[in-house]
Amino acid sequence: MEMKALGQPTHATHPHIINKGxxxxxxxxxxxxxxxxxxxxxxxxxxxxxxxxxxxxxxxxxxxxxxxxxxxxxxxxxxxxxxxxxxxxxxxxxxxxxxxxxxxxxxxxxxxxxxxxxxxxxxxxxxxxxxxxxxxxxxxxxxxxxxxxxxxxxxxxxxxxxxxxxxxxxxxxxxxxxxxxxxxxxxxxxxxxxxxxxxxxRLIKSPSEVALMRKTCRIASDAFIETIKCSSPGIIESQLNAKFDFECKIRGAENMAYPPIIAGGKRACIIHYSNNNQVLSKDDVVLMDGGCEYHGYCSDITRTWPVGGAFSPEQKSIYKIVYEANCELIDMCKSFPSLDALYERMLITVGVKLQHLGLLSRYETIKSVMKVAQQLCPHHCCHFLGMDVHDTPMIKRSIKMRPGMIITVEPGIYINEENTLFPKNYRGIGVRIEDDVLITETGPVVLSDFCPKDIEQIEKLASEFSKLPSGYI
The missing domain is CATH 3.40.350.10 (Creatinase/prolidase N-terminal domain)
Known part of the structure; x- marks a missing residue:
């Protein structure tokens, strides 16, 4: 029977994919x-x-x-x-x-x-x-x-x-x-x-599942790096989409985990933007939310970078807040909080940091600041991840974390053009940074850590401008 072709890959027919047993x-x-x-x-x-x-x-x-x-x-x-x-x-x-x-x-x-x-x-x-x-x-x-x-x-x-x-x-x-x-x-x-x-x-991943999750996150991280490097003024969002798809699949991913979001400029404030059909300009930041599926397991990563290679002062200040919130929430995972507790912390962190920046100085209480932060980031900052992107949806986000869980950590700030709470030069800025995190006894392990995210790394990568093949841009 071993040599017979079955309805799916086996060790006999696909030894490069399936090991014995x-x-x-x-x-x-x-x-x-x-x-x-x-x-x-x-x-x-x-x-x-x-x-x-x-x-x-x-x-x-x-x-x-x-x-x-x-x-x-x-x-x-x-x-x-x-x-x-x-x-x-x-x-x-x-x-x-x-x-x-x-x-x-x-x-x-x-x-x-x-x-x-x-x-x-x-x-x-x-x-x-x-x-x-x-x-x-x-x-x-x-x-x-x-x-x-x-x-x-x-x-x-x-x-x-x-x-x-x-x-x-x-x-x-x-x-x-x-x-x-x-x-x-x-x-x-x-x-x-x-x-x-x-x-x-399914909520608690076995060692084999963790290995598969490491692989899918590494594939997506490498694909992000190559996609960021080829972005430059004049490129179309759909071309970045195609680049990301190619880089994932050439590394062994079977499919995209979901239709990627590649949103330049003010479109980054549309949470589930998926048209991916606009031209990117040198002053835009582009928000890309993408992941791949590797042998049944999904990655889910978001990065935001400047198309022209450098953030404007306003873009950088908002990016810095989201970056610091991302790092703080990941560090908080050491104490095994619930996902809902992480979301509450994100609202406080984002709100207070916007206060310190002088953008929410009129709001005096933590509660009022959190309410504004909730308007700026209407989605939850975490969900379970695994065989599905929004994995195990029947499991409540109010339960405490346990070793073996894998979650996303994805704070964001989206200041749309109609938001009169903010000065005009801040409107139209959308930033999200999303990582995939394994919870362990000894602390959180960032499975998407190969994908750069601090400001210096992002600007350096976005400045490389490695071109797509001639004739495509």
Whole structure:
């Protein structure tokens, strides 16, 4: 079986990507099995703690389906990250099911049927006869028997608790099966959502996940350096977009983590600006928010730099405040605060420093200064990061940090042109500095540290003006 081409890279077919014993890059079969054991244990413990009426469980986690731009033209496929975290399976339209009867459990992976005609167009699929051994599950079956499997199980097992996310459907085929199933049997069943348990597991990164996060952050950091170096007056934002995309992918990233934001001048005050189609002038600062995806793990970095190679005095003073806030918040991570506590500290720091600069001198109380700072930076300064850019969204930002978490730290100041609180020469300045930070027992580790951010480094890099190929500018 090792030499057979499956529906995703293997050590036999892609030894430059997958090492022996791994299902996906750097992640072994045994780690995926361990994750499934932990989920099962957590669900059993929760059921016991909540005095649920049954020890019998059915856990259903679907894969994503391919999405299409139009007709038969697909978008790049991206797997449901909860499904990927538990299985390592990169194929669409599959489903992972765990059955638990008292203390005994069994894991089943449902895969697509072999289809010679479809495989002629789209490449090989992992046949269910190969999937059990490769992915380390107890058994694998064709996806077309999923409905019969679930209905057969409920007839065999009484007092069943069904774990499935009905709120956010991932795959419509599986969702239809589950809706019909609950319509027929729902009055005799209890239904719960397993997503929170999976996200709690994903919140703390394993050593292999940390290694993947280091790599994706290093790729994006190097890509930022090359992109900053090629920016010069007259370049179009979209050209920087293309440069960043190229530099990430030439280093091994499969995809961008999200559409990059490349906003010059006053456009930097538009938080999610994504048109990326304006010409940059020598007096502009450009804010670029970009990241890449490396074997399922995302980076998310923001840097702001002067297109002409040097900040104006006003640009430099605002940049300095954001830079100092960024450093202060990262240092604060030593004491394991919550993300919400970091946000509160950012508002105080930004507000007080603007006061010291003489721009908010009329505001006398910390509360009033924080209110202005909140208007200048309407987004939170931190979020969890991992397989998704805004990772584990069900986890509250009010919880205290723990070793193994990875977060972003991204203070910003955006003074739009209509903001009459500030002198005219400060209006239209937008600055954000975002780093990716691993929380450890001994202190925060900045995974994006290879990407320069202090004023001297940024100005030096932005002054290099290494050109794109002739004819592109």
């Amino acid at each position: 791994e299902i996906t890059s750097l992640t072994t079969r045994s780690e995926y099995k361990h994750r499934r054991f932990v989920l099962i244990d957590q669900i059993k413990s929760h059921a016991k703690k909540m005095h649920m009426a049954s020890n019998n469980h059915l856990i259903v986690v679907p894969a994503s389906s391919t999405q299409y731009m139009s007709g038969k033209i697909p978008y790049n496929f991206r797997q449901n990250t909860d499904f990927l975290y538990l299985t390592g399976c990169l194929e669409p339209d599959c489903c992972f099911v765990t059955t638990i009867i008292n203390e005994e459990f069994s894991t089943t992976l449902f895969t697509r049927e072999t289809d010679k005609n479809a495989e002629k167009w789209d490449g090989p699929r992992t046949n269910h006869r190969d999937a059990a051994d490769f992915f380390g599950v107890n058994q694998s079956l064709p996806i077309n028997v999923l409905n019969d499997f679930i209905r057969g199980f409920v007839k065999y097992v009484a007092n069943l608790i069904v774990w499935y996310n009905f709120v956010n459907p991932i795959q419509m085929h599986v969702h239809s099966i589950m809706e019909n199933f609950m319509s027929d049997f729902g009055t005799t069943l209890t239904c719960e959502n397993p997503t929170i348990f999976i996200q709690q597991m």
